[in-house]
Amino acid sequence: MELPFSEPYKIKMVEAIYRSTREERERWIRDASFNLFNLRSEQVYIDLLTDSGTGAMSDRQWSAIMTGDESYAGASSFYNLKDAIWDITGFQYFLPTHQGRAAENVLFSVLVKEGDIVPGNSHFDTTKGHIEFRKAKAVDCTIEASKSPSVWHPFKGNVDTEKLEDVLKTTPAGKVPFIIVTVTNNTAGGQPVSMENIREVSALAKKYGVKLIIDGARFAENAYFIKTREKGYAGMEITEISREMFSYADGMTMSSKKDAIVNMGGFIALRDEKLYRQASTYNIIYEGFITYGGMSGRDMNALAQGLYEGTEFRYLESRIKQVEYLGTMLKSAGIPLIEPFGGHAIFIDAKNFLTSIPREEFPAQTLAVELYLEGGIRTVEIGTLLADRDPLTRENRFPELEMVRLAIPRRVYTYRHIEYIAAVASNVFDRRHSIKSGLKIKREAQIMRHFTVELERL
Ligand SMILES: *Cc1c(COP(=O)(O)O)cnc(C)c1O
Numbered sequence: 001m002e003l004p005f006s007e008p009y010k011i012k013m014v015e016a017i018y019r020s021t022r023e024e025r026e027r028w029i030r031d032a033s034f035n036l037f038n039l040r041s042e043q044v045y046i047d048l049l050t051d052s053g054t055g056a057m058s059d060r061q062w063s064a065i066m067t068g069d070e071s072y073a074g075a076s077s078f079y080n081l082k083d084a085i086w087d088i089t090g091f092q093y094f095l096p097t098h099q100g101r102a103a104e105n106v107l108f109s110v111l112v113k114e115g116d117i118v119p120g121n122s123h124f125d126t127t128k129g130h131i132e133f134r135k136a137k138a139v140d141c142t143i144e145a146s147k148s149p150s151v152w153h154p155f156k157g158n159v160d161t162e163k164l165e166d167v168l169k170t171t172p173a174g175k176v177p178f179i180i181v182t183v184t185n186n187t188a189g190g191q192p193v194s195m196e197n198i199r200e201v202s203a204l205a206k207k208y209g210v211k212l213i214i215d216g217a218r219f220a221e222n223a224y225f226i227k228t229r230e231k232g233y234a235g236m237e238i239t240e241i242s243r244e245m246f247s248y249a250d251g252m253t254m255s256s257k258k259d260a261i262v263n264m265g266g267f268i269a270l271r272d273e274k275l276y277r278q279a280s281t282y283n284i285i286y287e288g289f290i291t292y293g294g295m296s297g298r299d300m301n302a303l304a305q306g307l308y309e310g311t312e313f314r315y316l317e318s319r320i321k322q323v324e325y326l327g328t329m330l331k332s333a334g335i336p337l338i339e340p341f342g343g344h345a346i347f348i349d350a351k352n353f354l355t356s357i358p359r360e361e362f363p364a365q366t367l368a369v370e371l372y373l374e375g376g377i378r379t380v381e382i383g384t385l386l387a388d389r390d391p392l393t394r395e396n397r398f399p400e401l402e403m404v405r406l407a408i409p410r411r412v413y414t415y416r417h418i419e420y421i422a423a424v425a426s427n428v429f430d431r432r433h434s435i436k437s438g439l440k441i442k443r444e445a446q447i448m449r450h451f452t453v454e455l456e457r458l
Contacts, residue, residue, distance in 0.1 A: 068298025098294030100255025157185025190342025361438025
């Protein structure tokens with residue numbers, strides 16, 4: 001028989017998690033005003049809130065921490081990281097930052113001016129925030145297929161090159177500082193972008209004389225999808241594919257809390273020395289000297305090691321197949337999902353799960369609360385609460401999709417945990433018709449309300 005794949009690591013250290021009772025959870029979620037961000041982590045049995053900074057570091061990463069060099073300037077840890085970034089991305093220049101959004105802040109301080117247009121594929125919310133904060137505009141050019149929950153497309157995160165060329169053609173010269181391609185496309189559900197698409201976008205960037213920047217938070221997962229889905233890449237190493245992806249770009253921003261498997265960190269990597277020098281000034285103002293930029297030496301060491309581990313095929317295979325395993329089990333229970341499954345998370349289509357709850361009563365948040373009550377699982381709403389109110393009319397905005405995201409931390413949970421999650425979700429699905437009403441807002445902030453909102457049951 002064909003041997004199943006299994007995790008390419010074993011466990012050396014464990015952390016206890018508490019399996020609470022339903023009565024405890026009823027009390028805790030009421031005290032948290034039905035907002036899962038308000039729960040203490042001890043009140044959560046399996047935490048699927050995010051895959052960002054929640055991964056488990058390896059013994060090699062922990063030992064790299066012990067040899068971190070904490071010198072202010074020119075630390076060996078900085079050079080270890082520089083070497084790793086060169087090996088994996090082919091970018092010669094790099095600046096450390098404390099996390100991904102800090103990399104955006106530094107690089108965009110050089111590149112983005114008031115009135116600019118920055119096209120891309122579903123900009124991540126902090127990316128969009130850093131563009132809009134500078135009174136520039138982010139224009140989403142993701143392919144139409146990304147908007148339909150069940151349309152199967154191998155690279156559903158792709159840029160629509162016609163939409164992109166339209167933007168480039170109609171925007172006055174000098175008003176597009178760069179195109180940003182996010183791999184994988186997080187906002188569209190962890191969907192990959194093909195090499196062919198990156199190549200086409202790069203050709204358009206050259207044709208119109210604009211830069212191409214890659215938001216590389218999940219570049220290794222993207223490379224895995226290219227290897228397994230795109231013609232011509234099956235025989236290539238993940239690092240070779242990564243280098244090719246980055247070879248089409250002028251630079252990248254990175255949230256190392258994702259594919260570099262560290263708990264905190266980020267960087268900017270660039271090809272052009274002049275741009276690097278300009279960004280260095282902002283790095284010094286906002287983050288720290290150019291050889292540490294908000295990171296301690298030990299953390300840069302762990303990050304360098306994490307970049308190598310995060311681009312190992314066996315590791316990526318076990319991660320992405322674990323996510324897929326969860327999706328397959330939920331699907332066979334009849335639960336409506338967004339397909340194909342993304343790299344880092346499974347998204348439940350809450351509108352089609354809780355069909356009798358109107359959108360004014362937040363079906364996705366109601367479902368997230370039910371998953372918590374059923375089995376102590378913390379997920380996150382990506383729907384009407386997250387979409388906020390229209391800034392002018394103050395009416396609720398109802399996005400196309402009402403989703404609950406189950407993000408899987410890296411190397412943290414076992415297959416048995418995944419089966420537990422699936423059982424919890426199918427129990428809720430089996431009793432979905434008994435969930436007859438949703439939630440109502442008691443108090444909310446002016447913007448970004450989902451973090452602090454207080455809700456009550458109807
Ligand atoms: C997480 C993330 C960021 C921001 O990074 P932080 O480390 O959270 O500041 C930017 N882009 C993408 C695609 C991300 O997933």
